[in-house]
Amino acid sequence: MQNFVARAMIMVPVLMFSSFAHAQTVPQSSETKEHKGLPPICQGEANRFNCASAPVEGQTDEPGVDFWGRPVTPLVNGQKSAAAPRHDISGTWQVDGIDEFGFRGILGVFGAGAMPSDGYPEHEPPYTKEGLEAYHRNKPVFGIDSVPAAQANDPLKFCDPPGFPRDDLHRLTSVQLLQTPLQVIILYPRDKHWRVIWADGRELPKDADPTWDGYSTGKWVDNTTFVVQTNGTDERTWLDNAGRPHSDALRVEERFHRVDHNHMELTVTIDDPKMYTKPWVALDKQALKLQPPDFSMSETRCSPSEMATYDSLVSTPIVK
Amino acid sequence: MKDRCVFSFIASFALLVASAPLSAHHGNAAYDATKEVILTGVVTDWIVANPHSLLKLDVTDDKGNVVHWVVETGAASANQARGVRLTKQLLKPGDKVTVTMMVAKNGQPVGRIHRLVLPDGRLMVNDLP
Numbered sequence: 001m002q003n004f005v006a007r008a009m010i011m012v013p014v015l016m017f018s019s020f021a022h023a024q025t026v027p028q029s030s031e032t033k034e035h036k037g038l039p040p041i042c043q044g045e046a047n048r049f050n051c052a053s054a055p056v057e058g059q060t061d062e063p064g065v066d067f068w069g070r071p072v073t074p075l076v077n078g079q080k081s082a083a084a085p086r087h088d089i090s091g092t093w094q095v096d097g098i099d100e101f102g103f104r105g106i107l108g109v110f111g112a113g114a115m116p117s118d119g120y121p122e123h124e125p126p127y128t129k130e131g132l133e134a135y136h137r138n139k140p141v142f143g144i145d146s147v148p149a150a151q152a153n154d155p156l157k158f159c160d161p162p163g164f165p166r167d168d169l170h171r172l173t174s175v176q177l178l179q180t181p182l183q184v185i186i187l188y189p190r191d192k193h194w195r196v197i198w199a200d201g202r203e204l205p206k207d208a209d210p211t212w213d214g215y216s217t218g219k220w221v222d223n224t225t226f227v228v229q230t231n232g233t234d235e236r237t238w239l240d241n242a243g244r245p246h247s248d249a250l251r252v253e254e255r256f257h258r259v260d261h262n263h264m265e266l267t268v269t270i271d272d273p274k275m276y277t278k279p280w281v282a283l284d285k286q287a288l289k290l291q292p293p294d295f296s297m298s299e300t301r302c303s304p305s306e307m308a309t310y311d312s313l314v315s316t317p318i319v320k
Numbered sequence: 321m322k323d324r325c326v327f328s329f330i331a332s333f334a335l336l337v338a339s340a341p342l343s344a345h346h347g348n349a350a351y352d353a354t355k356e357v358i359l360t361g362v363v364t365d366w367i368v369a370n371p372h373s374l375l376k377l378d379v380t381d382d383k384g385n386v387v388h389w390v391v392e393t394g395a396a397s398a399n400q401a402r403g404v405r406l407t408k409q410l411l412k413p414g415d416k417v418t419v420t421m422m423v424a425k426n427g428q429p430v431g432r433i434h435r436l437v438l439p440d441g442r443l444m445v446n447d448l449p
Contacts, residue, residue, distance in 0.1 A: 045354040049422060049434065069407075141349065148350035306369040313374060313390045318350040318424035 039100055040119025041110060041144055050110075052102030067298035072291075081262035084224040089184070089256050092295045093264055093288035094174040107172040110143050111242030112268075112282035117143025125244055131275030134245035143242030149315040155237060159302035163212040163237030164195065164230055165252045168268055169282055170241040174297050177256075184218055184226065189297040197228050208232035210248060218254075228254040239270060239282070247274035257285075264288040351422045351432055360418040361389060366411040373406050375433070377417065391421050393433040415439045 042051035066072050098104045099113065111117040115125060117140075127135060139153045140146055149157070156162060162170060167188055176187040184197040197216040208215050214233035221227050230252045239246050255267040268283040270276065361377035372392040379387050394406050411417065416439060421431035436444040 047348075047353060049348060049351075049353045049432075146349050150350075301370060303370060307371065309367065309369065310372055310374065310392070313376075314372070314392050314430055317390075317428045318426060318430050320426060320428065 038102075039116070041117070042101060050101065052098075052104070066296050068296060070296065072295060081260040084258040084260050086223045087220050087226075088179065089226055089258055089264060090177050090179045091293075092174060092176040092291040092297060094291050094295075095172055096263075096287040096289040105173060107168075107283075107286065108170040108241050111240040111244060112169045112270075113286055114281050114284040115244075117145065117242035117244075119144050125270070125280050126277040128273075128275055128277055130247075131245060131272075134247075134275060135243060138238060138243030138245060140238075140241065140243035145243070148319045150311070150319040154241075154243070156302065157307070159304050159307060160236070161191065161193070161212040164214050164216075164233055165254075165268060165270070165282065166237055166240060167195065167213065168254065168266070169239060171300075174291065174295075175288075176297060184228075187297070190300045191302060192299060199226075204229055204231050210234040212237065214250075214252075224258040226256045228256070230254070245275055246270070246272050249274045262290045264290070348422070348432070350424055350426070352425045353422050355422070356420050356434060357423050357431065358418065358420050359389065360416065363411050363413055363415040363417060364388070365413065366408070368406055368408050375411065375417075375419070375436075377419070379429075387429050389429045389431065391419055391431040391433050393436070410438070 038051055041047055095105050095107050099107070099109075100116065100118070101109060103109055107113050108116075111123075115123045117123065125131070136145075137153075139151060141149050141152045141154060167186075167190070171190065172188075174189060178185040178187065179199075182198065182200040184199055186195045186197065188194065193213075195213050195216060197218040199218050199220075201219070202217055204217055205215055208231070210232055212234050214230045216228050216230040218226055218228035231250065233246065233248075233250050233252070235246060235248050235250070237246070238244060250270070250272040252271070253267075253269045255265075255269075257265045257267070259265055264287075265285040266283055266288060267281065267285055269279050270282050271279040359377075359379045361379035363375065363377050365374070365376035367374040367376070373394060375391045375393060377389050377391070379389055381387065418437040419431070419433055420435040421433050423429075423431040433444075438444060
């Protein structure tokens with residue numbers, strides 16, 4: 001159990017996404033209590049491996065090299081960052097810090113970063129009756145209601161696209177943002193896909209056919225904050241790794257706020273009146289850290305053949 | 321898949337370390353997390369893949385019986401920010417390794433790696449919920 005204490009002590013969050021909000025209703029993260037130590041899902045012998053181990057003495061988790069073994073030079077270690085440039089969020093950004101479970105540099109293992117499915121009642125989204133029923137139909141492999149992988153119905157199990165906003169809320173490690181005069185383009189390493197956010201003043205479509213990532217428009221609300229609205233997402237997708245559902249009424253806000261040259265905060269807010277009684281913050285000022293210009297993101301693909309191998313060798317045998 | 325089925329490991333850093341999950345796709349529900357099992361065996365296959373890389377090894381008990389184990393670890397897409405990469409060169413068939421893991425509740429020879437002592441003695445720590 002020493003490990004757990006140590007783990008709890010080392011949680012130093014950094015890069016996150018956190019909330020955006022429809023202008024009129026911005027749920028406050030102050031609704032969430034401050035907790036000391038590990039969340040319930042990590043407590044007790046049966047749950048002890050749900051959280052990360054304490055670092056091994058003498059070892060370091062500094063990057064050193066990238067996915068391909070190429071040396072990486074930290075951009076800002078020990079240096080004071082310059083001021084944020086105006087209307088510019090381009091660059092490669094990596095999740096910064098350690099979450100409440102002790103996981104570094106990765107978001108959303110147990111569900112949306114600001115509302116993980118960790119056993120704390122205040123981290124349960126405000127479900128409507130329909131929303132709670134939909135949640136109970138989902139069988140996730142992570143979170144307080146997790147099931148063995150062979151019994152799960154997570155769309156990712158079949159290599160379906162995670163879709164938006166799960167792109168942001170589950171297993172985010174890094175993203176690359178590109179800007180043109182008309183668009184902001186987000187490159188995601190998972191399945192090597194991208195989202196286009198129109199920044200030319202157009203409105204969201206009113207009755208668009210649903211797509212995996214929906215339709216996104218964005219605008220600068222001040223010199224350093226770019227706010228994105230998304231609708232038209234496919235309700236087959238889950239919001240996060242814990243099986244939180246959404247309907248065709250989902251509207252998502254992302255608020256990218258560049259704090260200074262090297263740091264950004266991402267806030268993501270979920271608004272889906274069919275599933276939730278009020279908007280809720282899924283990422284709350286999640287810290288992101290700018291990477292060097294030559295930083296190369298890793299690749300994560302869902303391969304049906306590799307998934308089949310995993311299922312035949314692991315998932316299926318362990319539930320027989 | 322054949323390419324993926326090559327094994328061997330190679331730490332990309334002087335210290336092979338991982339203080340965070342390399343992948344986070346599948347939960348622990350079918351594993352007995354109340355205890356750790358330590359086994360030493362001979363690598364028969366090292367599959368670097370998503371959602372998890374798989375290590376197959378033969379473990380011989382004190383009666384000479386060989387049990388074919390499959391243990392899972394992080395995805396091929398190890399996150400460079402955490403200073404650990406799982407590569408095909410890291411392990412190869414015939415390597416002798418010691419694995420600390422949790423094992424399936426139903427008694428099948430399937431596990432999830434917590435720590436792996438590589439043939440050269442380096443320790444890989446893998447937190448994989």
